[in-house]
Amino acid sequence: MIVMALPKGRILDASLAFLQGCGISLPSHIGVTRKLQLESENGCYRFILVKPIDVPTYVEYGASDAGICGTDVLRESAPDVHQPLDLQFGRCRMVLAGTREQQMRPSPRIATKYPRITEQFFRQRGKAVEVIPLSGSVELAPALGLADLIVDLVETGNTLRENGLVVVEEIMQCTARLIINRASFHTRQKEISALLDAMERRLS
Amino acid sequence: MQKPRTLAPGVQYFRDPESKNRRLTRHRFYETFEAWGYQELVLPIIDYAQSFYLSLGAGVEERMYSFVDRDGSLLALRPDITTLVAKVVAADGTTELPLRVWYDGQVFRYENPKAGQQREFYQVGIELIGSRSAAAEIEVLLVLLEGLVRSGLKSAIIPLGHAEFFNGIAESLNLSEEDAAVLKNLVDHKDSWGIGQLISRLDVPQAKQDFLKALPRLAGRREVLARAEQVVQNPRSRRALEQLAHTFDELSSLGVGEHFLIDLADVRSLDYYTGLIFRVYSESLGFEIGGGGRYDSLIGKFGRSLPAVGFSIGLERLLAALEPEGPSPSEWVSTVDFGTALRQRKENKRIRMELPL
Numbered sequence: 001m002i003v004m005a006l007p008k009g010r011i012l013d014a015s016l017a018f019l020q021g022c023g024i025s026l027p028s029h030i031g032v033t034r035k036l037q038l039e040s041e042n043g044c045y046r047f048i049l050v051k052p053i054d055v056p057t058y059v060e061y062g063a064s065d066a067g068i069c070g071t072d073v074l075r076e077s078a079p080d081v082h083q084p085l086d087l088q089f090g091r092c093r094m095v096l097a098g099t100r101e102q103q104m105r106p107s108p109r110i111a112t113k114y115p116r117i118t119e120q121f122f123r124q125r126g127k128a129v130e131v132i133p134l135s136g137s138v139e140l141a142p143a144l145g146l147a148d149l150i151v152d153l154v155e156t157g158n159t160l161r162e163n164g165l166v167v168v169e170e171i172m173q174c175t176a177r178l179i180i181n182r183a184s185f186h187t188r189q190k191e192i193s194a195l196l197d198a199m200e201r202r203l204s
Numbered sequence: 205m206q207k208p209r210t211l212a213p214g215v216q217y218f219r220d221p222e223s224k225n226r227r228l229t230r231h232r233f234y235e236t237f238e239a240w241g242y243q244e245l246v247l248p249i250i251d252y253a254q255s256f257y258l259s260l261g262a263g264v265e266e267r268m269y270s271f272v273d274r275d276g277s278l279l280a281l282r283p284d285i286t287t288l289v290a291k292v293v294a295a296d297g298t299t300e301l302p303l304r305v306w307y308d309g310q311v312f313r314y315e316n317p318k319a320g321q322q323r324e325f326y327q328v329g330i331e332l333i334g335s336r337s338a339a340a341e342i343e344v345l346l347v348l349l350e351g352l353v354r355s356g357l358k359s360a361i362i363p364l365g366h367a368e369f370f371n372g373i374a375e376s377l378n379l380s381e382e383d384a385a386v387l388k389n390l391v392d393h394k395d396s397w398g399i400g401q402l403i404s405r406l407d408v409p410q411a412k413q414d415f416l417k418a419l420p421r422l423a424g425r426r427e428v429l430a431r432a433e434q435v436v437q438n439p440r441s442r443r444a445l446e447q448l449a450h451t452f453d454e455l456s457s458l459g460v461g462e463h464f465l466i467d468l469a470d471v472r473s474l475d476y477y478t479g480l481i482f483r484v485y486s487e488s489l490g491f492e493i494g495g496g497g498r499y500d501s502l503i504g505k506f507g508r509s510l511p512a513v514g515f516s517i518g519l520e521r522l523l524a525a526l527e528p529e530g531p532s533p534s535e536w537v538s539t540v541d542f543g544t545a546l547r548q549r550k551e552n553k554r555i556r557m558e559l560p561l
Binding site for chain 2: 060061062063081082083084085086177180181182183184185186187188189193196
């Protein structure tokens with residue numbers, strides 16, 4: 001049996017639809033019930049539902065053999081895992097955003113759920129910034145004077161607009177990725193290989 | 205001011221029965237090593253930081269505990285023991301070859317502590333020095349397997365790879381050093397998608413594009429070698445495939461084939477290994493338990509060119525993969541009288557003095 005960690009929230013429904021499209025039989029109430037651990041009826045998979053940011057942790061430690069998580073989470077937590085496939089759904093952009101009249105200060109304060117990505121982005125440009133880690137409602141930060149700019153995910157841009165923010169620069173494109181534990185890749189070689197085949201067929 | 209009362213991050217202590225399990229497990233390896241003719245080499249914990257840069261690359265700098273000696277030279281707690289083996293073997297010109305040594309002890313790496321990865325950890329391992337033959341590699345793998353089985357790990361899974369397989373591919377593609385490093389990192393993460401993105405911006409012929417995208421999937425049973433053979437043309441990679449096939453078949457004919465797999469996309473530590481590369485996994489653990497391979501250029505860096513092959517096992521990780529052994533049932537003689545105690549000890553009975561608190 002393969003244990004697969006799925007992210008609750010934004011990309012859960014798309015993940016379930018994708019898995020179904022790959023011919024993987026899903027537990028009947030997944031996505032509806034509050035149960036966090038569900039087994040597929042043929043006993044081939046156990047799915048666990050966790051916070052998106054925790055998916056890489058479960059997989060890196062081998063508590064899950066495989067997992068689905070966004071590029072944003074993958075880059076932020078930088079786990080030591082295999083990442084064979086881009087699953088082509090959950091597409092969005094990670095952007096640097098600020099108020100329209102925003103002027104770049106020499107070392108601006110930046111609020112974000114992604115401190116590591118933010119630091120890397122500015123370090124590559126040789127720019128010193130002060131990163132303010134938040135865990136949600138990041139769009140509020142500039143209006144309240146907590147930060148000059150934010151780094152966050154944007155799907156439609158509505159949340160930005162409604163909070164008086166505009167995109168200053170795109171940092172990266174994000175999609176859903178499949179990740180696999182390094183030991184499981186070999187110790188469950190047959191099952192993992194079948195999973196990869198099914199997903200590759202679906203994606204091609 | 206709580207610091208004096210807590211341990212520093214990344215270090216642990218062990219007490220019975222854990223400490224005993226550690227000792228027993230280590231001894232099962234030592235017995236195996238000595239029975240195959242390996243001799244113990246006891247090495248210092250401190251060495252010049254320079255030695256480790258030389259063997260592990262400058263990148264090791266930020267992962268070492270280093271400090272300045274009174275004369276100003278930079279020292280380090282060993283992040284690896286093989287480096288020290290290489291250094292003393294190179295310095296000792298008279299040794300008879302092949303040389304078989306085993307070692308054990310603490311190593312130190314400045315990494316974020318997590319399950320199965322502390323900053324201080326314990327390694328046991330062997331090095332077989334002076335033989336370029338495939339037989340040397342098979343011997344090392346057999347010793348490894350016996351040590352694992354004796355320590356109680358029955359279901360070891362050991363994927364075999366070869367440094368020259370990827371080196372041959374990188375060379376045949378004529379990649380810049382930078383692009384080769386990017387490709388290597390992608391292969392290390394078995395990132396077929398990322399490889400696709402990379403080659404779409406490089407000038408790679410179509411046939412090779414498909415092969416490169418398939419490279420991360422060149423892992424599994426023996427048939428992987430045949431699949432690779434059909435698509436790889438360059439002589440370096442083909443030689444690597446021949447050698448791997450020979451080693452794999454030899455192991456199969458010895459009746460231990462079920463423990464081995466092939467992983468042609470194993471590209472970690474390519475600066476270190478020059479031929480066979482292998483890692484040890486178990487179904488019961490999400491981390492690598494140990495690994496090793498052939499490193500024919502390391503000892504030469506210390507002044508004496510000698511081929512070598514070896515492995516090391518991380519003791520903490522091995523124990524995490526094993527079912528914990530319960531305390532062995534035993535009988536004790538309790539007494540308040542030292543005369544009784546001495547008599548019982550002459551008969552080798554286990555005694556426990558009852559002392560007032």
